[in-house]
Amino acid sequence: MYFLETERIGLRPLTADDASPEYLSWLNDPEVTRGIETGLFPTTPAALEAYLEAVSKSKSDLMFAIIDKANGKHIGNCKLANINWVNRNSQFGIIIGDKPSWGKGFGKEACSLLVNYAFEKLNLHKVWLIVYANNPAAQAIYEKAGFVREGCQKEQVFSEGTYVDTYLMAIFNPGSGAKTD
Numbered sequence: 001m002y003f004l005e006t007e008r009i010g011l012r013p014l015t016a017d018d019a020s021p022e023y024l025s026w027l028n029d030p031e032v033t034r035g036i037e038t039g040l041f042p043t044t045p046a047a048l049e050a051y052l053e054a055v056s057k058s059k060s061d062l063m064f065a066i067i068d069k070a071n072g073k074h075i076g077n078c079k080l081a082n083i084n085w086v087n088r089n090s091q092f093g094i095i096i097g098d099k100p101s102w103g104k105g106f107g108k109e110a111c112s113l114l115v116n117y118a119f120e121k122l123n124l125h126k127v128w129l130i131v132y133a134n135n136p137a138a139q140a141i142y143e144k145a146g147f148v149r150e151g152c153q154k155e156q157v158f159s160e161g162t163y164v165d166t167y168l169m170a171i172f173n174p175g176s177g178a179k180t181d
């Protein structure tokens, strides 16, 4: 039973029960975390459980497990974070931690599914995100999902031994009177 789904993936709420050794290994895998803030410090099982506990109680963050429907495997997570119910915007985030699942279109599919939910069900006006300039796979999925670059913070993060720019990207709800021209 999924909260949101396409033919190939299902999204369900992420809970403290999801703190599996596999999930923990994603957060401590430099290949997975090279383009995100997670991974600067080691994540312990207790820290992961505490994080999931806090997120499940949050009123401003919605975190989903991404499930590959072909085998029922938990392959990653995506979220609408920092939901601002007055300004009607939220920050999108995604991690596909199961590396064999990379490059199969799951990231793009999860992104579009969650953005559609943000607009159609939650009536949000705008979804935004921050992506590292040295993370081309993430930029590719965001562009395919319709996100547009709206800003750049120069040398904002220290990543792989050098200072790297970050891009602000956003997508507007076409039905919410966006004034983007």
Ligand SMILES: CC(C)(COP(=O)(O)OP(=O)(O)OC[C@H]1O[C@@H](n2cnc3c(N)ncnc32)[C@H](O)[C@@H]1OP(=O)(O)O)[C@@H](O)C(=O)NCCC(=O)NCCS
Binding pocket: 031, 032, 033, 035, 036, 076, 094, 095, 096, 097, 101, 102, 103, 104, 105, 106, 107, 108, 109, 130, 131, 132, 135, 136, 137, 138, 140, 141
């Ligand atoms: C970024 C991430 C979500 C992408 O998920 P995914 O399921 O592998 O993505 P998809 O298969 O939907 O699409 C990947 C696209 O990026 C492209 N891509 C991959 N590596 C690339 C590279 N080095 N340069 C340019 N494009 C690249 C692929 O060609 C593909 O496009 P295509 O469908 O036209 O071939 C996943 O790699 C991930 O979770 N990485 C670790 C965490 C992370 O970086 N999260 C994003 C933080 S902003």
